[in-house]
Amino acid sequence: LREAVMGLGNSLILGGSKERVRLHIHTDEPQAVFDVVRTYGQLAGEKVDDMQRQTATAQTARRRVAVVTDSTADIPAALIEAYDIHLVPLKLHFGNKGYVDKVSITPDEFFQELATNPHHPHTSQPTPGDFWRTYQFLASHYDSIVSLHVPRVLSGTLQSAENAVMRLPDAHITVLDGYNATVGLGLITATAAKAAKEGKSHEEVVAVARAAINRTVFYAVVKDLSSVVRGGRVPPVYKTIADVLRVVLVLSMTTKGKVKLAGVFFGRRDTTRGLAKWVARHVDLEQTYDIFISHSQSQEEAQRLAGLLPELGLRISQVHITDTGAVIGAHAGLGSLILALQPAGLL
Incomplete structure (x- = not known):
């Protein structure tokens, strides 16, 4: 396994036993790593972090409010970059083959897979741990966080975010039900993120987000x-x-x-x-x-x-x-x- 993935990145760490292995790697091709690992056994607990985004955040002076959403929000890439929007991805699976939405599979790749794979895809929400990692990192670089998500009635994503907040009692985080999805949630999130980028306070960003939701x-x-x-x-x-x-x-x-x-x-x-x-x-x-x-x-x-x-x-x-x-x-x-x-x- 070590030899198989070594050419896909660097900073490789492999540990565990013959029955259960944990792998860490810095790579530009996360899905290629997943595909290789899957040939050696059952793959579980996939996690992907955008190191370039984290580095850019860490190198920027501390700011007031970070805005987070999930990958059900469809937002043009230029606005994600311009307004510093942070995304926690959902996952999807074709049979036993898993992907991380908007990270290890693009929309074009997804529809190609949809056309050829005999399995219909099913989706799963981020875990509280996924949100916890994002919130913990952002809390060290921002004064507060506003997190907007797909409706509770459609997904457990919002519940995962709320559970993560409970594990960070010292962080100032507001989690909101966006009551919308796809470009609706995307437009709401971009509006809140623009307000944050303009330097508005936490309470002002929350007020802008609520107005956009309505x-x-x-x-x-x-x-x-x-x-x-x-x-x-x-x-x-x-x-x-x-x-x-x-x-x-x-x-x-x-x-x-x-x-x-x-x-x-x-x-x-x-x-x-x-x-x-x-x-x-x-x-x-x-x-x-x-x-x-x-x-x-x-x-x-x-x-x-x-x-x-x-x-x-x-x-x-x-x-x-x-x-x-x-x-x-x-x-x-x-x-x-x-x-x-x-x-x-x-x-």
Whole structure:
């Protein structure tokens, strides 16, 4: 095992017995390490830390507020970098093959695996230990932490974060239910992180985050509802409605973070235009918006959606397009489009 992974990085530490081994390595290819280790036995307890990000944080003067989210939040990479957003990843598994979302598998790689792997992926939340490591590191470089996460009703991620906070009684950490996911949670997180970057206090960042939570909505169209029904995120009757009536369903979220049916429209041949028209009919056209759009291997359609919205009367201050992450993609499937809107001025 030592010889097999030695060429994949440095600072290799290997310890344990013939039955159970712990491995530590600095590498640019975490998934390659996982794949090699898996050939020697069952792999468990995968952990990945971004050392470049940690080094950059450590070399920067102490700051007031760190903002953390999980990998269900879809945020453009440029904004993650610009606003110093810290991500705790979820995990996903195809059979006994595991990945760390947005770390050891990219969206492109995920959908390639989805197309060829006979196993349907299942996802798992970060452990309290994953959050504890992140919080402990950040607490040594920031005065406080604001942590925003996927709704409690959809995942145990928030509970893991809260459990980690209990193990750090001296740290100033506020954990919030984002009551949103994918680009909705991403837009909320980016708004809070921008406030933190501007030097606002902990209480001010929390207030900005709460305002963003209350004023951010997302709408999604999913080409094939099979995965999201299988995952229990929506009831089977939604798929029945779509199949029988041959309509496109627009999914959104309640104020408590549950997935809901927001509406329907006809036009399966052009769901991008259909979604744009539906949104234009259901938002205040007197309001100006900041918008995030995510897509599952549908970059051109996402760009087209961004262009159609102003043509249909939406006033847009800024729009950002990003890939839908693997964990969300496991439920939304190929070809989905997700749109989040927030009144301009918060971000």
